[in-house]
Amino acid sequence: MNQTTHASRGESAVANSPLSIIGAGIAGAWQALLLAKAGHSVTLYERDTAEMREGTTHWGGGMLAPWCEAEVSEPIIMRLGLRALDLWREELPDTPFNGSLVVAHPRDRADFERFARMTEGHTRLDAAGLAEIEPSLEGRFREGLFYPAEGHVEPRRVLPELHKRIIAAGGTIKFNCEVMPDDLDGLVIDCRGVWARDDETPLRGVKGEMILIETDEVQLSRPIRLMHPRWPLYVIPRADNRFMLGATSIENESSGVSVRSALELLGAAYAVHPAFAEARILDLGSGLRPAFSDNLPKIMLSRPTPGKNTIAVNGLYRHGFLLAPALAELTLNYVQRGAIDNEVMQCK
Numbered sequence: 169m170n171q172t173t174h175a176s177r178g179e180s181a182v183a184n185s186p187l188s189i190i191g192a193g194i195a196g197a198w199q200a201l202l203l204a205k206a207g208h209s210v211t212l213y214e215r216d217t218a219e220m221r222e223g224t225t226h227w228g229g230g231m232l233a234p235w236c237e238a239e240v241s242e243p244i245i246m247r248l249g250l251r252a253l254d255l256w257r258e259e260l261p262d263t264p265f266n267g268s269l270v271v272a273h274p275r276d277r278a279d280f281e282r283f284a285r286m287t288e289g290h291t292r293l294d295a296a297g298l299a300e301i302e303p304s305l306e307g308r309f310r311e312g313l314f315y316p317a318e319g320h321v322e323p324r325r326v327l328p329e330l331h332k333r334i335i336a337a338g339g340t341i342k343f344n345c346e347v348m349p350d351d352l353d354g355l356v357i358d359c360r361g362v363w364a365r366d367d368e369t370p371l372r373g374v375k376g377e378m379i380l381i382e383t384d385e386v387q388l389s390r391p392i393r394l395m396h397p398r399w400p401l402y403v404i405p406r407a408d409n410r411f412m413l414g415a416t417s418i419e420n421e422s423s424g425v426s427v428r429s430a431l432e433l434l435g436a437a438y439a440v441h442p443a444f445a446e447a448r449i450l451d452l453g454s455g456l457r458p459a460f461s462d463n464l465p466k467i468m469l470s471r472p473t474p475g476k477n478t479i480a481v482n483g484l485y486r487h488g489f490l491l492a493p494a495l496a497e498l499t500l501n502y503v504q505r506g507a508i509d510n511e512v513m514q515c516k
Contacts, residue, residue: 187503188213188352189359192341193225194323194488195481196359197330198496201259203357204339206500212339215346218331224361225323227378227455229404229415230489231391232256232319233268235289237487239282242464244511245487248494255493256319260329264390265319269293269302271309272395273439279395283313290315304386304441320391321489322406349478357499358480361458362421371482373421373456377429378414381437383447386411394436401436403444410450413437417486425452459485465495467513469502480516 189200192214200212216222234249256263270290272280284290290313299306301314331341349356358364365371388405404412413433425433430452437444460466460483468480479499484491501507 185209185354186211187355187357188347189357190347190349190352191359191361191363192216192220192327192331192343193223193359193361194228194327194330194492195361195484195495196357197327197334198492199357199359199481199499200334200339200341201330201337202493202496202500203503204334204337206504208503210334210339212334212341213345213347214341214343216343218328218343220327224376224455224457225327225488227376227453228323228489229376229378229391229402229412230321230323230326231268231402231404232263232265232321232490233315233391234490235287235315235318236268236270236393237490238288239286241487242462244464245491248465248512249487249490251497252490252492252494253317253319255497256321259333259493260321260326263319263321263326265317266390267301267314267316268318268320268391268393269298269305270313270315270393270395270400271298271305271311271440274310276395276397279397280313283395287313287315289317302388302390302392304388304443305392308441318390320404323489325407350476353475355477355479355503358478359482361482361484362456364458364480364482370460372419372459372461374459374485375418375420375422375454376415376457376486377418377425377433377454378412378452379425379430379433379449380406380410380412380451381444381447382408382410382450383444384409385443385446386441392440394440396432396436398432401433403437403440411437411444411447415486421456423454425454457485457488458482465491465512467495467498467502467509469513469515471515 186209362373470478
């Protein structure tokens with residue numbers, strides 16, 4: 169349930185003041201977009217180049233799957249995720265909502281049934297039903313769980329689109345520009361992810377690895393989650409006969425992809441369809457997802473001082489693309505009318 173109360177206007181940010189946002193990844197981009205569209209003067213600062221290859225977003229999966237994530241997530245993820253789906257549809261109507269599929273081989277049947285019990289919003293498909301919606305999977309699995317209302321985006325395509333929309337709405341983006349919250353006056357929204365832990369000590373980085381492959385021998389219309397003893401492994405369709413394989417969730421902050429993870433990710437693709445064995449590897453890498461100890465997102469409100477006011481949006485963990493729009497809307501509501509969401513917002 170949305171536990172929203174309303175603070176007085178004096179406790180909210182000044183609605184007409186210029187806003188600075190640090191971090192042009194998925195969290196910062198959505199913050200900038202909604203605030204710019206609401207008429208605010210927004211400047212978005214990013215230390216990386218416009219290609220954003222160094223950011224976590226570049227290595228993201230882009231799944232918009234609140235029902236599937238309910239297996240291991242708190243109810244707040246579902247609440248915010250469902251609202252975010254509406255915002256994706258409103259702001260980017262071309263976002264594909266083809267659903268998602270969960271499948272398993274016989275040896276992982278127990279995990280498959282547990283996933284079905286822990287989640288809602290799905291329909292069970294037999295082998296014929298699977299083949300009907302994904303012909304490439306004909307004869308590959310006995311049954312699957314189909315979540316028809318879920319969607320997915322391609323991070324390396326959708327983030328530049330969000331940046332274009334920010335500029336079209338009157339916002340400014342400054343790439344190759346590293347700033348800290350204390351460097352800026354007025355209202356600052358800090359979306360630096362793990363790089364903000366100089367201020368937020370409990371923040372940690374959780375590594376997610378991915379491999380990008382290319383083949384024209386397999387066609388998929390939606391993400392496929394394959395049950396795995398350690399974590400679900402994904403095969404996510406991209407444009408131009410490409411597929412993303414991911415994503416591990418490793419509690420360390422090392423860079424790159426380990427041999428073990430590469431074998432598991434490539435093995436997952438082969439387990440979904442043997443034709444992936446002949447695919448070309450185009451790219452592989454990892455990003456650090458920002459997470460707090462409870463793995464839940466937080467919007468942290470600092471007590472304003474003369475000339476300065478900081479809002480920190482962080483801890484999106486593995487739900488960045490899913491939650492970013494809803495968190496941006498909460499920030500906008502706070503800036504404009506002092507609305508407080510008690511499940512998400514904290515005062516520092």
